[in-house]
Amino acid sequence: MIAFLRLAVFGFIAMTVMYLLLSIYSRSVERERLEKEWDGEHDGGESPARDAYIEAGMRDYEKSLRRKLIWLVYVIPTLGVLLLIYLTNY
Amino acid sequence: MKYAKWTVLTLIALIVFGFFHYTLPQHDIVRVVNTYQERQDLNDWTRIFWAKPDDQSTGLINRDVQFIQTVKANNKPMVYRNEDTGWSWPPYFKFDTANLQTEAEDAKSTAAAPEWVSVTHYGWRIEYFSAFPNAISIKRVEGPDVTIIPWFNIFFFVFLGFVLLMLRRMWLQFRERSIDPVLADVEEAWDSVDQRADEAAERARGVWGRFRAWLGTWKGKPRR
Incomplete structure (x- = not known):
């Protein structure tokens, strides 16, 4: 039981670290894409319109499917453990 | 220095290779000849070659372990231990x-009428330390020459490669978006410090120059 709790706790910590890293990365990639999209269509450097465009894009991103797919970081290892238990013992 | 670097790198590569070689599953084609159970002392450092199947067993200094005696196709013997890994390392969940x-x-089966099985196992047989690989599963196979494709290991290394690639991309993205702009700022700040230093030197030269000029006023005018 202790061993199971240890696996659960450390597994949860590892998955959370991975989840945070992935969401930061994904957000950063999305922001860069939005910046490049704006810069490709408009001249000039930073402006309030550009900031507004990027913020609106980021708000859309927070509701997007890709944002939600990061939750798979928790789902896949758990399914993997269940699959391993099944394959090893049955 | 060059040798030290290569020694360290070789050592790290060996440790990583050894870790995966010990932990990942391998398949042996063998014929089972007997099984037995024997009390094992677990009170020295060779404890690391035995599983920690449940919580009680960690406090014991000896316990019964089951073994499977087999013979390979080349007539070399191979003995496996048969222990639960439970929820502990390595994560076989056996x-x-x-x-x-x-x-x-x-x-x-006997040598006269052999029945070949594939034993999935991890670990090393080290006779000197009485270390045994842990058998995970037994599957009957056609004969001693069947080819077994290590699907799990293939999948594992592809997945590991994917994770390492992802981590690298994350790091590059982080560097591009978060570190490089800061470095650029620092460089800019340094340039402006440099420039200010130049200006200050200019000003100092101006003061010194003015002082020299003032001293010069005390000199007598060249006599006619």
Whole structure:
């Protein structure tokens, strides 16, 4: 039981670290894409319109499917453990 | 210095290779000849070669371990231990030791009428330390020459490569978006410090120059 709790706790910590890293990365990639999209269509450097465009894009991103797919970081290892238990013992 | 670097790198590569070689599953084609159970002392450093199947066993200094005796196609013997890994390392989640021992018992055969099985296992047989690989599963196979494709290991290394690639991309993205702009700022700040230093030197020269000029006023005018 202790061993199971240890696996659960450390597994949860590892998955959370991975989840945070992935969401930061994904957000950063999305922001860069939005910046490049704006810069490709408009001249000039930073402006309030550009900031507004990027913020609106980021708000859309927070509701997007890709944002939600990061939750798979928790789902896949758990399914993997269940699959391993099944394959090893049955 | 060059040798030190290569020694360290070789050592790291060996440790990583050894870790995966010990932990990942491998398959042996063998014929089971017997099974037995023997009390094992677990009170020295060779404890690391035995599983920690449940919480009680960590406090014990000896306990019974089940073994499976086999012979390979080349007539070399191979003995496996049969222990639960439970929820501990390595993560095989093996709980069916008793079932596996029964299957091994059922698969016994003689040299005259061999029945070949593939034993999935991890670990090393080190005679000197009495270390045994841990058998994970037993499957009957056609004969001693069948090819077994290590699907799990293929999948594992592809997945590991993917994770390492992802981590690298994350790091590059982080550097591009978060570190490089800061470095650029620092460089800019440094340039402006440099420039200010130049200006200050200019000003100082101006003061010194003015002082020299003032001293010069005390000199007598060249006599006519």
